[in-house]
Amino acid sequence: MALAETANFMTIDGVPLKKRLAQAERSRKLKAVGLVAPLFLFVVLTFLYPLAVMALKSVTNEETSGRLTRTGAALAGWDGQGIPDETGFAALAEDLKAAQQKREAGEIAKRINSEFSGAMSKFKGITRKVEAMETGPYKELFLSTDKVWSDPALWRVIKSVSSRYTPYYWLAALDLKQGQAGIERVPADQAVFIDVYTRTFWIAGVVTLFTLLLGFPVAHLLATQPARRANMLMILVMLPFWTSLLVRTTAWFVLLRTEGPLNDLAELLVDHRFEMIFTRFGTIVAMTHIQLPFTLLPIYSVMKTIPPSHVRAARSLGAGPFMAFWRVYFPQTVPGIAAGCLLTFILCLGYYITPALVGGPRDQMVSYYVAYYMNNIINFGQAAALGGVLLIITMVLYWLYNRLVGIDKMKLG
Amino acid sequence: MSTGGSAFVNFIDVQKTYDGETLVVKNLNLAIQRGEFLTLLGPSGSGKTTTLMMLAGFEVPTHGRIELDGQAINNLAPHKRDIGMVFQNYALFPHMTVEENLAFPLSVRKLAKAEIEQKIDRALAMVQLSQMRKRRPAQLSGGQQQRVALARALVFDPKLVLMDEPLGALDKQLREHMQIEIKHIHQNLGVTVVYVTHDQGEALTMSDRVAVFSDGEIQQLASPADLYERPQNSFVAQFIGENNRLTGVVTELGNGHCSVRVGDVGEIRALPVKIGTSGQKTTLSLRPERVRINPAIGACANVFDARVEELIYMGDHTRARVHVLGSSNFIVKVPNSEGMPDLAPGSAIRIGWRPEDCRALDAF
Numbered sequence: 001m002a003l004a005e006t007a008n009f010m011t012i013d014g015v016p017l018k019k020r021l022a023q024a025e026r027s028r029k030l031k032a033v034g035l036v037a038p039l040f041l042f043v044v045l046t047f048l049y050p051l052a053v054m055a056l057k058s059v060t061n062e063e064t065s066g067r068l069t070r071t072g073a074a075l076a077g078w079d080g081q082g083i084p085d086e087t088g089f090a091a092l093a094e095d096l097k098a099a100q101q102k103r104e105a106g107e108i109a110k111r112i113n114s115e116f117s118g119a120m121s122k123f124k125g126i127t128r129k130v131e132a133m134e135t136g137p138y139k140e141l142f143l144s145t146d147k148v149w150s151d152p153a154l155w156r157v158i159k160s161v162s163s164r165y166t167p168y169y170w171l172a173a174l175d176l177k178q179g180q181a182g183i184e185r186v187p188a189d190q191a192v193f194i195d196v197y198t199r200t201f202w203i204a205g206v207v208t209l210f211t212l213l214l215g216f217p218v219a220h221l222l223a224t225q226p227a228r229r230a231n232m233l234m235i236l237v238m239l240p241f242w243t244s245l246l247v248r249t250t251a252w253f254v255l256l257r258t259e260g261p262l263n264d265l266a267e268l269l270v271d272h273r274f275e276m277i278f279t280r281f282g283t284i285v286a287m288t289h290i291q292l293p294f295t296l297l298p299i300y301s302v303m304k305t306i307p308p309s310h311v312r313a314a315r316s317l318g319a320g321p322f323m324a325f326w327r328v329y330f331p332q333t334v335p336g337i338a339a340g341c342l343l344t345f346i347l348c349l350g351y352y353i354t355p356a357l358v359g360g361p362r363d364q365m366v367s368y369y370v371a372y373y374m375n376n377i378i379n380f381g382q383a384a385a386l387g388g389v390l391l392i393i394t395m396v397l398y399w400l401y402n403r404l405v406g407i408d409k410m411k412l413g
Numbered sequence: 414m415s416t417g418g419s420a421f422v423n424f425i426d427v428q429k430t431y432d433g434e435t436l437v438v439k440n441l442n443l444a445i446q447r448g449e450f451l452t453l454l455g456p457s458g459s460g461k462t463t464t465l466m467m468l469a470g471f472e473v474p475t476h477g478r479i480e481l482d483g484q485a486i487n488n489l490a491p492h493k494r495d496i497g498m499v500f501q502n503y504a505l506f507p508h509m510t511v512e513e514n515l516a517f518p519l520s521v522r523k524l525a526k527a528e529i530e531q532k533i534d535r536a537l538a539m540v541q542l543s544q545m546r547k548r549r550p551a552q553l554s555g556g557q558q559q560r561v562a563l564a565r566a567l568v569f570d571p572k573l574v575l576m577d578e579p580l581g582a583l584d585k586q587l588r589e590h591m592q593i594e595i596k597h598i599h600q601n602l603g604v605t606v607v608y609v610t611h612d613q614g615e616a617l618t619m620s621d622r623v624a625v626f627s628d629g630e631i632q633q634l635a636s637p638a639d640l641y642e643r644p645q646n647s648f649v650a651q652f653i654g655e656n657n658r659l660t661g662v663v664t665e666l667g668n669g670h671c672s673v674r675v676g677d678v679g680e681i682r683a684l685p686v687k688i689g690t691s692g693q694k695t696t697l698s699l700r701p702e703r704v705r706i707n708p709a710i711g712a713c714a715n716v717f718d719a720r721v722e723e724l725i726y727m728g729d730h731t732r733a734r735v736h737v738l739g740s741s742n743f744i745v746k747v748p749n750s751e752g753m754p755d756l757a758p759g760s761a762i763r764i765g766w767r768p769e770d771c772r773a774l775d776a777f
């Protein structure tokens with residue numbers, strides 16, 4: 001009996017079944033891994049790795065860490081009240097001298113200036129002076145050069161930037177800063193980013209709504225036309241898809257200009273030229289146009305799967321045309337609406353070129369500021385923190401959306 | 414045929430074309446009685462669904478008039494017709510539970526909650542699905558979905574129920590079971606049913622009357638027995654049941670019988686149903702079970718020499734393919750009862766039939 005049972009678990013040539021199965025499984029797994037590996041590596045190299053690097057940059061004192069080590073050590077014991085003693089001044093002087101030799105003192109000054117405005121010129125001045133001195137005492141020199149050196153706030157900034165990691169960029173991205181008593185809001189005249197985020201989400205929301213309002217009827221038309229005509233119309237819808245984003249945005253730029261053809265027409269009709277370029281209106285019109293297919297296509301592909309007999313059934317059961325649409329047709333399109341709108345909304349959050357070209361200064365979205373910090377200011381930390389906050393808010397929204405609509409209910413086609 | 418008057422549903426001279434070139438329904442006149450179970454039977458593309466859709470209000474007749482309960486409904490919107498409909502793919506609403514599907518026609522009629530509940534209970538009990546009321550259509554088997562569709566079409570007590578091949582997607586056994594169930598429901602409720610199928614067995618077992626469609630025309634409208642026993646033309650004879658066909662020329666006509674010459678082999682006595690005058694072509698139709706093997710002398714007016722070509726054992730009967738009158742596609746059904754003649758392929762036999770079982774119809 002026992003023999004017969006064990007025999008059951010052997011293959012004919014006597015290898016235990018489990019082992020055979022494991023072998024078969026292993027080669028299958030290897031194959032699967034082999035197929036996925038190239039894309040996986042690509043994603044790691046082009047997406048995950050840069051993401052990690054930028055995330056690290058957003059919390060690192062790149063310009064100052066390693067250049068203010070002496071100062072950092074000397075100020076370790078300082079309680080932030082009053083001004084430090086001679087050792088603190090001496091350490092800063094030595095660090096500045098060392099940095100100046102490597103032509104890096106400007107970096108330090110720039111970083112401190114971002115938190116303490118006006119510090120740039122003071123640092124330049126003092127660096128020149130301490131360079132000329134062999135030894136201390138330095139405290140006298142600092143204090144006599146400028147009274148800013150007796151400001152404890154400046155020293156607190158110096159102490160904080162001498163450490164390796166900083167919450168500064170993330171706080172700044174949320175219009176917050178580290179004050180004496182903990183985290184506080186920045187003065188109203190410096191607060192910009194909350195505004196930028198609100199604007200970004202507002203524009204994305206409005207554009208999503210417009211694409212939905214414009215796209216839904218068209219999707220319905222496409223889904224119910226005979227195949228030949230539907231294909232023709234589909235090409236018209238897809239046409240903008242096949243032209244580059246930059247070209248389309250430039251076209252809008254030309255169309256919306258005050259001397260542009262739209263305004264020529266307006267002048268002809270109502271004898272007035274409207275301000276359309278460099279406005280919120282222009283931004284939303286251009287973005288809606290570009291995003292329309294993204295909202296429309298998932299809705300269309302879901303509508304294609306709804307048999308016409310459903311509406312007919314509803315009609316035969318006594319529902320009028322509107323009731324049949326609202327209670328039977330529309331609910332079945334919700335997965336497509338959910339997918340299309342989410343796609344458009346998230347893509348809109350990252351818009352850069354279009355608002356930059358056709359929007360005014362008050363219409364710039366988060367990406368513009370990311371680019372601004374990357375290219376103009378060369379402050380990777382701030383750029384990374386801005387992007388990071390956008391990413392986190394988007395993920396929170398996505399999570400909320402999932403709770404409300406259900407991602408599993410979403411259909412891209 | 415448009416006597417109309419007392420009929421519940423009346424098609425009067427109805428024509429329909431989709432493209433303006435071909436008539437999908439040609440001059441349809443059809444009167445359906447209250448409480449009747451009428452089936453539209455016909456090959457694919459013969460215009461059955463089109464006829465049903467015109468009745469339901471989803472297609473507009475190109476010409477003619479449709480009356481429901483004495484009222485012309487040509488211009489009445491579908492939702493005002495009070496017609497229940499079962500679609501071939503059931504058309505259950507996937508985002509609603511069984512219960513909500515059934516409540517739909519009631520809630521759009523603004524019935525009170527208690528009344529809705531009560532009607533749903535009754536309808537679900539009728540199709541034996543009371544346990545499934547909270548399920549979604551996707552969680553039901555095909556047969557269960559079919560029953561829900563049936564219950565939904567009946568729950569609001571419509572004047573008329575239309576069914577377009579409602580059992581087409583079910584397997585044979587379930588289909589037969591549902592045929593009986595639908596028939597019982599029809600008998601219990603006394604509702605008028607217009608049923609579409611291209612399965613003749615289904616049409617014969619369920620209907621009070623069957624309208625055989627071909628090419629947009631009714632070929633014959635009759636009870637199942639009449640249709641089978643007394644087909645009026647060779648299309649119906651061929652379409653309903655099994656049929657032996659012999660073509661020939663009428664040589665003599667009169668006295669309720671006719672003589673037909675088949676090739677130059679023999680002269681057959683037949684019942685004239687749809688033939689012209691003597692000298693014209695005709696198709697003779699003869700059911701396989703009406704043919705007798707080695708009949709007693711004098712029992713049949715038509716007796717011919719034949720040769721057995723092939724025997725197929727079917728359990729309760731044996732099908733014999735015989736060569737007779739120059740045709741080798743002549744089928745004879747031999748019941749497997751006592752005293753059944755001993756047949757073997759190649760053996761020579763005599764077969765015969767009565768003139769009244771052999772119907773002379775239009776030339777095909």
Ligand SMILES: Nc1ncnc2c1ncn2[C@@H]1O[C@H](COP(=O)(O)OP(=O)(O)OP(=O)(O)O)[C@@H](O)[C@H]1O
Pocket residue numbers: 431432437455456457458459460461462463464611
């Ligand atoms: N919407 C339409 N537009 C154009 N032609 C149509 C349309 N619906 C049906 N037809 C044509 O009308 C004819 C009859 O179609 P119908 O659907 O009534 O046939 P049917 O008898 O129901 O066939 P089946 O048994 O295959 O369902 C067919 O030739 C079909 O091609």
Ligand SMILES: [Mg+2]
Pocket residue numbers: 461462463577
């Ligand atoms: Mg049909």
